[in-house]
Amino acid sequence: MNIDVSTIFQIAGIGIIVAMIHTVLKQMGKEDMAHWVTVIGFVVVLFMVVRMLNDLFQEIKTIFLFQ
Amino acid sequence: MRTLDILQIVGIGLLATILILVIREQKPMFAFLLAAFVGVAIFLTMIGKIEGVVSVLEDLADRSGISSVYLKTMLKIIGIAYIAEFGAQIVRDAGLESVASKIEFAGKILILVMAVPIIGVLIETVLNLLPA
Numbered sequence: 766m767n768i769d770v771s772t773i774f775q776i777a778g779i780g781i782i783v784a785m786i787h788t789v790l791k792q793m794g795k796e797d798m799a800h801w802v803t804v805i806g807f808v809v810v811l812f813m814v815v816r817m818l819n820d821l822f823q824e825i826k827t828i829f830l831f832q
Numbered sequence: 833m834r835t836l837d838i839l840q841i842v843g844i845g846l847l848a849t850i851l852i853l854v855i856r857e858q859k860p861m862f863a864f865l866l867a868a869f870v871g872v873a874i875f876l877t878m879i880g881k882i883e884g885v886v887s888v889l890e891d892l893a894d895r896s897g898i899s900s901v902y903l904k905t906m907l908k909i910i911g912i913a914y915i916a917e918f919g920a921q922i923v924r925d926a927g928l929e930s931v932a933s934k935i936e937f938a939g940k941i942l943i944l945v946m947a948v949p950i951i952g953v954l955i956e957t958v959l960n961l962l963p964a
Contacts, residue, residue: 769873770844776869777851780862784855803859810865817872822915824876828883829911 772817776810783807841874868922875918905950909943916942 783806790799848870856863886907893903916939924932 770847773844773848773851773866773870773873776862776866777855780855780859780866783862784858787859807861807865810862814865814869814872817869817876821872821876821879824879825911825915828879828886829907829914 772813776813779806779810837877841877844870844874864926867925871918871922875914902950905946909946912939912942912946915939 783803786802787799790796790802848866852863852866852870855866889907890900890903893900916935920932920935920939923935
């Protein structure tokens with residue numbers, strides 16, 4: 766029973782910061798850079814979520830006897 | 833202890849909801865990922881508890897002398913149901929109702945496929961009980 770709340774904050778923080786950087790870069794007129802920042806942030810968060818999802822599926826596999 | 837658990841989970845759910853609502857304004861993609869993550873986290877904590885129930889069920893089935901194939905099939909069906917429901921809900925959150933209903937459909941079909949042998953055995957048993 767230990768949900769890592771810090772990871773939730775991490776994801777939310779990454780989202781907010783990426784949105785901020787996106788806005789700033791857009792204001793500076795660097796549209797393409799802004800989009801790259803968004804994509805990279807998205808990939809980082811996706812990695813975190815996918816790793817967690819893998820944990821979940823492994824757990825389900827072991828408990829519900831999928832061989 | 834159990835009360836603390838539910839308080840913790842409700843707290844995390846509320847916190848996540850607020851964060852998701854804040855982020856959705858800026859980046860809907862991140863909001864979706866955050867929702868998925870929170871769902872997985874809560875599920876992951878609950879599945880540890882399910883493990884205890886499953887082991888008790890196995891013990892009972894052992895003692896009552898039921899063939900372990902049935903219990904295994906039942907557990908697999910429960911597992912499929914959990915996964916299908918989970919995936920469908922996450923996809924539904926993202927607003928793709930059609931894909932979610934397809935996932936649920938696939939889950940139902942897979943469960944049906946696993947249940948068919950048990951239904952066959954059941955019908956055979958009933959037929960044996962009936963006087964010829």
